[in-house]
Amino acid sequence: MLKNLLLTILATVSLAIASFAQERTISGNVTDGDNGEAIPGVSVVVKGTTRGTVTNVSGDYSIEIASDQETLVYSSVGYISQEILVGSQSVINLAMPSDVIALGEVVVTAYGEKSKKLMTESIGEVDSDLITKLPVASADQALAGRLSGVQVTSADATPGSPTAIRIRGVGTTGNTQPLFVIDGIPVGKNDGDNPNGPTFNPLATINPNDIESISVLKDASASALYGVRAANGVILITTKRGRQGKPSISFDAYYGVQNMPDLWEMATTDQYLELTQEGYDNYNTQLGIDPSDPAYLVLHPDIAPGGFYTNIQEDWVSNAVNESAPIQSYNLGVNGGNENANYFISGSYFNQEAVIQRYDLERFTFRANGDYKIGGRAKFGNTFSLSYTEINRGVNAGGDGRLLRNAHTMPPFFEIYDYRNEIPGNRYGFNGNEDVAGLTIGNQNGINQIVQNIDRVTRLLGGLYFELELIDGLKFKTQASIDMDITRGDGWTPGYTIAELGLDRQNQQRSDGRGEAYTQVFTNTLNYRRSFGEHNIDVLAGMEYQKLRGTSLSGRTENFLSGDPAFYALVKNGQDGLFLGGGASESAFVGYIGRVSYDYMNKYLVTASVRHDGTSNFSPDDNRRWGTFPSVSAAWRISEEDFFNGVSIISELKVRASWGQLGNSDTQPFPHVFRVSPTPDYGLNGDVTVQAPAPVNFVNEEVTWETVTTMDVGFDMALMDDRINILFAYYNRKTEDFLYNLPIPAVTGFTTTPTNLGEVSNRGIELELGYRNNFGALSVDVSANLTTVSNELVALAPNIEEFTQDEFYRTAVGQPIGYMYGYETAGIYQTDAEAANGLPDASSPNGARAGDVIFVDNNGPAVENSPPGQQFSGQPDGEIDFNDRTYLGKTIPDAYYGLNIALGYKGFDFSAFFQGVAGVQLYNDFRRGAETMQGGGRNLMATAMNRWTGQGTSNTMPRMVQTDPNQNNRFSDLYVEDAGYLKLKNLQIGYTLPTSLLEATRSLTKLRVYVAATNLFAITDYSGPDPEVYSYREIRSQTSAGTDGGNMPIPRTFQLGLQLGF
C-alpha cells in the first residue's frame, strides 16, 4: 500500500513537473502573405479554449499555452484561417494567405444570409466603401450606376431630396417604389406620408457611414419573402455590427465645397426691350389695330426709349445662388468584442448647405448595435439608432425650384433692393417693383430671406432580438423592432406689402404642425440547417406581424402683436385666422413565411419559398385581404462538374433561373369601405360654414393588391482564378392586375372606381462585368454594369385605350407608362401665303401667319362605326386639334449603365466612377415658359433672340407676337429634348500612410487622406443645366415623371477627406 501511495505521489509530482515544464509562452509575428506587411488585430486563440490574444500594431503577439499538443488558430477577416500545432516551437511566425474570394462572399438575403457562390436568386450588393464614396445626405443616392437592374434618379439636388428608384423597369402606374428594409424592419417605400407627394427623403435621417451593405433583391425568388409589398423589388440595408477583436476606433471626416454648374442664360434688358417691341408690333399688325385705338400696344413709359428703367440691369440669379456652399460630415465609430459579445457604437454630424440661398440640412446621429452570447446556444442583441435631422429654409420646399426659376425669369430691370430708399415704411430693404412697367411680380429673392421654415425629424429605429439553438442545426429567432418618427414643421411669414416685396401678404402668418408615426414589427423564425452527406438543406419558417400608425396635427394663425420669434413661437398668440388641420391613419400586415433551400454537392441548387400575406387595406370578405406569393429558383454550378475539370480558365460557371409572384398593396386604401367625408365644408350665406358629409367613393369590394409575375434566367461566370467576373440575366416582369381607376357612367355620381384590371410588361437584360488583378504593386479593379428596359402598358379594361392623360403626359395601351404626349411640329411658316394654306386649327381661330409654328395633322376622332372604346381614327382629318397629339418621348430609359475604375499603387488609391442613361427624354418646362415669345412680362431666355424675323431666318423658333394668337407655345416636340447622359460622377485620389510609419504613434492603425470631385462633367444633348431631373413631388409613380421645371441642378463638389483608425 505504501508502494502504491509512493507511486501515486511520484506520478502526480512528475506529471506536475512535466506539465509545468510544458506551460510556456509562444510568440511570433503575423504578416500578410501577399505583401509581407504586418497585420494588426489578428485573433490568435488556443483551439478548444477561450484563451486568446490579438496581434498588436506591428503584428506581434504572445500567448501562453498549457501543452505542446495545443493548436493555435489564427484568424482575421479577409484571410484564410490557419491552424498550427505548437509542438516544440516557441516562436511561430506566420504569413497569412489573403482570401480574395472570401471578401464579400456572404450576401445578405431576406431573413438571412447566403454564400454568393451558392445563391440561386438575383441579388445585387453594394458595400460600405462604395456607399460612402459620394458626399450625399442619403445612402440611396450612392446606389446610382452601381448595380444592374437598379435605376436611381434624384428629384433634384436639394439636400435630402427624394429619390425615385426603379428596379427592373416600372411595374405599375401607381406607386412603383421598392420596399426598404433596414435591419429587418420594413420601413415602407421611402416616400414619406404626404398625400401630395414627397418633399423629403426619409433615408436622409440615416447616417450612410453606419451602413455595412445594401442588398437589392431583384427577382421574385429573392423578394418573395416580403410578399404583398415586394412587387417593385426590395432594398435591404444592413448596418454595421461589432467584430471580435480589440476595440478599433475609426474616424471619418470630409469637408467639401459645392458650386452650381452653368445655368440658363437669360435675355439682357436691351434684348428684352427689343423682343417686347417686336412682339407688340407684330400684334398690332396682325390685328390691324390703328395707333389711335386704345387697344394699340406700346411700350410702357418706364421701359420706352428714354425710360428710367431702360438702363437698369439686375442680376437676380447670382443673388439667389449660394456659391461655394459647404458640405461636411464627421463620423466616429467604435467596434470591438470578444467571443461572447461584440458592439458597434457610432456618432456623426452632417451638414449640407444647398447651392441656393437658405436651404440647410443638419443631422446628428447615434447608433449602438450589439450582439451577446449566452452559453453556447443562445444569443441576443440589439440595434438602436437615434437621429435628429433639421432643415432650415426659406421659400424652397424639397425641390420645387421656386426660387431658382423665379430668379431667372424676373424682368432684368426689376431691382432686388431698395437702392434709393424710395419705398416709404420699407421694413426689409427689398424692392417690390410695384407697377414697374405696369407689372407686379413677387420678389422671391427677398421673400426667401424673410420667411422662416424649419422642418425637423427625430427618428428612433431599432430592435431587440433573441436567438436560441434548440437542437443542433435548429435555430429559433424572435425579433421586436420599432421605427418611430416624430416630426415638426413650423413656418413664419412676416407681413409685407406689394411695395415692399411685390406681393400682398399683409397678415403675419405662423404655422406649426406636429406628427407622430410609428411602425412596430414582430418577427419569429425557425431555421434548420443540416447536411446529410452531400445533401445540404436549409429550411426557414416564420411569421411576421407589423402595425403602422400615424397622426398629425397642425395649426395656423395670423396677426401677431409682435414679430419677435420668442413671441410667435406659440401659434396660439395669433389673433385671428385660426385654421386647424390634422390626419390619422393606421394599417397592419401579417405574414407567414416559408423557404426551403436544397443543394446536392453544392452543385445542384434549388430554393423554393412562399409567403402568405394579409393586409388591413382590403376587404375581409372572400379572403380578399390574403394572398399567397410563391417563388422558386434553381442553379447549376457547371464548373463543379467532372466534365468541366479540364477547363481551367473558367473557375466558376453557374446558370440560374427563377420564377415567382409578388404583390403591391400600396394602392387605394380601404376601397371596400363606404367612406363619407365631411370636407369640403358647405358655405351658407358667405360667413357661416357647416359640415355637409357626402360619400366620396364608389365602393368596390373586390379590389385587391397588384400581382407581379417575374421570371429571369442568366449565368454567373468567373474566369482566370476569379480575376474576371461576368454576370448576365434576362428578366421578364408582368403585372397583371394593377390598380386602375375604371371610368364609370356619370349617372353613378362618380367618375371612376378602382379595379384591378391592367397589364404591364417589363423586359430587358442585365450585364455586369468585373476585372480584378495585381500587376506587381499595381492593383486594378474595374467593374461595369448595363441594364436595358423595355416597358409597355399591354392592356387595360376591355375596349379602353387610355389610362390617364393630362396636358403633357399620357399613359395608354401599347406605349410605355407616362410618355410625353403633345403636338408634332414641322418647322415655321416662312410666308403669309404659306400660312394661309395651313389647315384649320382649333387653337388658332384667326389662322396662322408667317413666323408661326406649323403643326402636323396626325389623327382625328374615331369615326362613326368604330369599335367601342376606340379613341382615334388613325388618319389625318384635315384639322389640327387635340386629337393630333402624338408620342414625343418617354421617361423610362432604354438603358442605364455604370463604370467604376479603381487603381491602387503603393498606398495611393485612385477611383473614377461614370454613370449614364440612354434613350430617355425630358420635358423642358423651364424653356417653354421662358420662350413664350410674348414680351412685356417675365424675362425670356437669351435663345429667344434666335426667333423668326423674316423669311428664312429660322425654322425652329417662332416669331415674337403678343398674346400668341396661334398658340405657338402649346406643348409640342419643341420642348421635349433628349436627355441621355454620361456623367463623371465621382473621382477620388487617396493616400494611405504605410503601417511602418504609423508604428511610431503606437495608436494609429490607419491614416488615409483623399481629395475627390463629384459631378465633374456630363456629356449630354440636353440644353438645361442637369439632365438628371425628376418631376417635383412625383417620385412615387412614373405617370408624369420627366418635367424639368427649373429643378435645382446637381452641383459640382470638391471635397477633402480624412480617415483615421485607432
Added chain:
Amino acid sequence: MKIRNIKSILLFLCMFLFVECDDELDLGPLGELNSNTFYKTEKDFDAASLSTYSTLLNLYFDQNGLGMLRGLELISDDVRNPQGNNNNEEFQWLPNNDDYGYIWEQCYRGIMRANVILNQLPEADEFADESNKARPFCCDRCKLIDLGAWASESYQIPVQPSDEAYEDYSSGYDASGLSTNATKH
C-alpha cells in the same frame, strides 16, 4: 433526459409565438365617417341633406369656369370674340360634348347624394322620433300622398300648347302682337 425535456418545452413554446393575428387586420380609415358610423341619427341626415345643394354651388358660384360660365354666360350675348376652346358653335348640352361634361357630372353627383339619403333613411335606427323621417311632411303617409299627386301631374304649371306659344315669334318680332296674357314660365 432533463435536457431533452427542456428542449421539447422550448419547442412547444415556440409554437405559441406563431399565433394567428388575423383580427389585427380589421382596421379602417381614421378621421372619416363610413356606413357604420353615419346616416344614423336625425342630425346626420340634416347635415347630409346640405351636401346635395353644394353641388349646385359648383355650378352657380363657378370656381373653374366649367359651370355657369360655360353653360350660361358663353352662350349669351355677354361675350366678345371667343378664342380657343370656347369657340363652340352649337353649344349642345349633350353628355358627349366634353365642354359640358362638368355640368352633367355635378348634377349627377347631387342626384347620387340625394339617392344615398333616400336609401339610408329607412335603415336609420337612431332617430329619436321616427316620424321625423318623413320631414317636411308630418308622417310617411302624407309623404306618399304627395308623391302620388306629383306622379299624376297634378302639380304641373299650366302652359299654353306649343304651337300657340311660338306663333307670336315665327314671323318676326311685332310689338303689337304681344298679348297681355303673356305666358308665364
